Amino acid sequence: MKPLVSIITINYNESEVTLDLLQSIRTLTYPNYEIIVVDNASPNDNPDKIKEKYPEITLIKSKENLGFAGGNNLGVKQAKGDYLLFINNDTIVPKDFIESLVQTLQDDETIGMVSPKIKFHWDPTLIQYAGYTPMSHWTIRNNSIGYHQKDNGDFDAEGETQSIHGAAMMVPKSIVEKVGMMTEIYFLYYEEHDWAEMIKRAGYKIYYQPKSYILHKESVSTGKFSPLKTYYISRNRILFARRNFKPFQLWISLLFQCFVSIPKNSFMFIVKRQNEHLKAFWKAIFWNLKNSATIG
The missing domain is CATH 3.90.550.10 (Spore Coat Polysaccharide Biosynthesis Protein SpsA; Chain A)
Incomplete structure (x- = not known):
């Protein structure tokens, strides 16, 4: 069997x-x-x-x-x-x-x-x-x-x-x-x-x-490019690093997020007038700041 x-x-x-x-x-x-x-x-x-x-x-x-x-x-x-x-x-x-x-x-x-x-x-x-x-x-x-x-x-x-x-x-x-x-x-x-x-x-x-x-078929539930997807991917990318990276690796990634990724993504959403995505993106950032001691 x-x-x-x-x-x-x-x-x-x-x-x-x-x-x-x-x-x-x-x-x-x-x-x-x-x-x-x-x-x-x-x-x-x-x-x-x-x-x-x-x-x-x-x-x-x-x-x-x-x-x-x-x-x-x-x-x-x-x-x-x-x-x-x-x-x-x-x-x-x-x-x-x-x-x-x-x-x-x-x-x-x-x-x-x-x-x-x-x-x-x-x-x-x-x-x-x-x-x-x-x-x-x-x-x-x-x-x-x-x-x-x-x-x-x-x-x-x-x-x-x-x-x-x-x-x-x-x-x-x-x-x-x-x-x-x-x-x-x-x-x-x-x-x-x-x-x-x-x-x-x-x-x-x-x-x-x-x-x-x-x-x-790919992303049928959440949509291929939706504010919901923007929020969870942005939130969880940082959460993943916080849960899995060693301290030095985490500092590297957080510095990159602060000085490269966050400004770049914000600028992109503003230029494209994707206000809902911009709100979702910053909501994801603030979630990690608010829950800095929470990693599951």
């Missing part, structure tokens, strides 16, 4: 999008999995229709919007699987994408997390993720390897990478039991990078497995 895989996905006002994912999951060739859908207190959606169309799933209806980490953690608490597969609801999966991920984790118990190759749904010939570069101690940003490049075989080498991609990541349940679940202070963005750092500090590797892939 193959080990049980718990597939966990979050729905927020996107039942139709979630139904598309579940339709693709039904074609999976992997023989042993369960599906957990967490509805994050959708205000303008009826998640019950997901259960009606796919009665085999476990539908958890949260009473409040817990964000990415909180919603997934709610699913973890119900999961029975040996392996936990966290996957965005705005993805489509090919029928054989689970096998290689499970095999990777079974073959090397020092691997704590694995992500597949991620390609764009709107153009499956283009890559979104083929691993990550290290997080810069200046900008507190990393780069997705292969981003917007053709899937021509150049990114087909599996191996250790610096961070995981939250759109699709598989983690052994034993690792979660040792290291803990995702911290919920982020709400949106950077929480998977933070979790990867926790798992690396525990002595495990982060892995990229291109034998598996998914198609990602």
